[in-house]
Amino acid sequence: MRFGSWRNKASHLGAFALGLAVAWPAMPLWREAIMAWHQDRYGALVYQCDFAMREHFTARQEASARPSLQAGLALHSAEIALLDCQDYDIYQKWLMQWGLREPELQRMRLEAIEAKASDLFEVVETHEIRY
């Protein structure tokens, strides 16, 4: 029994050490995998929330500068559209639950923005006048 207990302890310690050894390099890999898997969806939500906030700002300015029934309804639609930002927040917190930290999320946001930026670079490269 004592012998068995000693062997159990040793095997538990060994498993713990092995777990640490695996987990230490595995954690970044895990985060990379999560990021790669969710980049498209998260990127779309980043865009949608940004768009919703911009539209809401514009609608609020319009309703303030030129109040009318139409402007009021447009503002109401823009407010409903802000639910996209709630979707974005929930999704982001959900990704954090799965191990992503702010630096990884920042990188995903940058990649979402740069996905558009790379299009722009292509356009500039194609159309810029070269002297």
Next chain:
Amino acid sequence: MKSATEPLRSALLFLALFGLSACDSSEGGAPAAADALSSDTLRHQVLRSAALRYGLVRPSELEIAGQPTRQAVGEKLFASELLSLNGEISCQSCHLDRFGSADGLPNGIGVGGVGEGHERLRSGGLIVPRNVLPLWGRGSRGFDTLFWDGKVQLTETGIVSQFGDRPPSSDPLTLAAHLPFVELREMILDTDEIRQTLATEEVDAAERVFEELARRVRNDVELGPAVAGAFRIRVSEIHFRHVAVAIAEFIRHRFRVQPTKLHRFVFDDGPIRQAELRGGIIFYGKGRCSSCHAGPYFTDFDFHAVPFPQAGFGKNGFGVDQGRYNVTFAPEDRYRFRTPPLYNVTRTAPYSHSGSVADLRRAIVYHFDPLRYMDPSQMTGPERLEEYRRLGVSAVEPLPASLSDQEVDDVIAFLGMLEF
């Protein structure tokens, strides 16, 4: 054996965890959700509130009570070819249950048409250059602007129509029920004789047609006594206005708005699926559909431009249809059409004033991304010119956000809630 299975079990656990992370978990923020019933109380509340704010009411509030005897005789008149002056066509030829009270074709097929659907298209009948409108809600409370270009409209100063200051009725639907019977190609065969005697665009010419049709009804052994009985008059006293009133009463009753899944959700706490809910939030939110599709009939009864392509010859000829401009001659009304109501919209394809859009998905996409389906290289110069003009007018409309295909599907799911 035990030691060999442990790593396998661990690997499976890892994969299961990763799989969980890859699946979407919540209705709102998380990725794709199965189309199960929704329990998102926040969005439920937002959708209910928006629907009410934009004018949804119980269908019973829209109903105008009619007389069953007139509705019954109206149904017979609706189906009678006796009311076509020189053709063999009835109202029912183009307003069929099978196609959601329209005809399922891009342009209407008037006199000479035989059969239904594509059979009718191939039958060689005369083309009426507009998409046949479904009849849902017509003549109910507040539904006072009729036809694509609003050529019959009840305004604060009275009824506006091509009858000028001699409207045959003060009720828009009854007045509208007069028009197909005197419309060349629609229910009158366009012949030299007709051109010389009746095609004068004068109210008196229309009156002559109405009198002839009323005479036929008086002489008909079934319709004459039925109309007289419904109006409690003698057969000899039947005028065409009795015919029009009966047809209008039938349309008002038969095609009245009835409770939909959306009504049950908003007023009776009925169930809603996740896709329908997402679509509803888009409809009233970033899609800005409710900017125009508002009110109890999902139309503002105003005139707007969407750059749908033109199918067929067009009301103005050679592929041109200037829409509301044909009624008002106001330059700002060019290419504008009345916002179509949305009840049963999933059943009334094809879409647009000329029926040029085959399915609802494309009809929605044309509102925010018309270039997606256009190929200018396949168009003639005049066609492109027309397209530029339509695009110019539509660009000042309240444009929605660019919706993904998934979001468009969600909006279609929401529109499915308007079926009855």
